[in-house]
Amino acid sequence: MSEEELEPIEILELPLGDWHRARGARMVEFAGYHMPIQYEGIMAEHAWTRENAGLFDVSHMGQLMLSGEGAADALEKLVPGDISALKEGRMRYSLLLDEDGGILDDLMVTATPMGLYVVVNGAVKWDDIGFLREHLPDEITINHMDDRALLALQGPNAVDALLRVVPGVDALFFMEAGSFFWGPKSDPELLWISRSGYTGEDGFEISVPASHAKALADALCAQPEVKPIGLGARDSLRLEAGLPLYGHDMNPDIDPVEGNASFAISKRRREEGGFNGADRILKALAQGPAQKLVGFSVDGKMPVREGAPVFAQDTQVGSITSGGFAPSVGAPIAMGYVANAHTAIGTALEAEVRGKRVALTVAALPFIPHHYHRRGKAL
């Protein structure tokens, strides 16, 4: 083995690394980067986001721009969503599928004047880029915009805070996006902002040139509603919102029907097929999947975590893929896969933790209602 191969893999620095440290963050390695796990504490940060507005640095995620004639049609071979029908400024949650219909990643696709803006998970972004390059036609250009940071501002007061910094953002509704000017009139920066997120709350995701990320983060945190929030609370917030975490609640062995993501398989695509794994996925849609991702409420106070086996009496029928204490619920919650016969809401099951059985009940997702600012919804 050469010396080069023995070098430890370098943990990379994101544009806001020192900004987090200066604000007292505890840093951990995540997706190959130094990232903030918490500032003042996960419980306080979680509650602040639910009640005010939390600023999350999600610059580890991959921001891709797919451009070229026929990009939407080409991408539709690899995802089950209706991409070609996306109007400019509208976005859709979708799933990147391997040839067998297994989930390689979950992602957001937005139609923009420049092409399809795709945001993928940080932990698998290099694999995604490689897969897209291999399976998209050569005339489709993939631009990995690694010169941009990505910030998420989430919570009921996010709109008030952001509006003071970036006028006009209140025109966006949930799952809509557009470009906005920010900064001095003489030298404004162009931000790409969507009304979306990963907490179940109203909020925004903001793509900003890396060179200006600190100035934007400072401007946002100068608003009284805003505090920086770490990855720990991001995880507890998304779990309460019933949102899957790729690599835990979804992986290449799981198809979208099993992954409780049938909603992401658009009507036209169900009728026409023509995407990776369509045979398996359409069959699962028609006949029901062998297993399915469900939520669990947990009896008592002991958290039930990833990897815990799930039993119906003496038979193992599944396992936990995400679990922990839910600060807004005030109790442990979990998500996991169970055989289809046990997926009905209210089904009583048990998990095994450190040799002890813990009672679980299959629960409706989300655990905490979503508070999205949907178009057409009465106030």
Next chain:
Amino acid sequence: MTRYYTEDHEWIDVDGDSATVGITDYAQSQLGDIVFAEVPAPGAELKKGGDAAVVESVKAASDVYAPVSGTVTEGNDALEGDPALVNTDPEGEGWFFKLTLSDTSELASLMDADAYKAFVEAL
């Protein structure tokens, strides 16, 4: 009464052959918000370095090890209703269990307050 510390960030207050065990302030600060603690039942036989209790933060479950061997005389039942005591008073009301030492010579391998302070500063 003498207080000793382990490299796994437990403290142990020893009075004759009786002792009280908890986790240090440094340990609770590293774990973050504690949401669950599982303490051993009276009568449980503990072996030095073996699993004795469990403490869970929002993020993860961690083992608390027995600093020395002995027999548990009492678990701290207050942690069941208020696990956050481990955060607010880790080296007082947030204790985990009391035990009767089976071999007081095991204490020789533990750190005193100054040695533990130096150990933590070097981390």
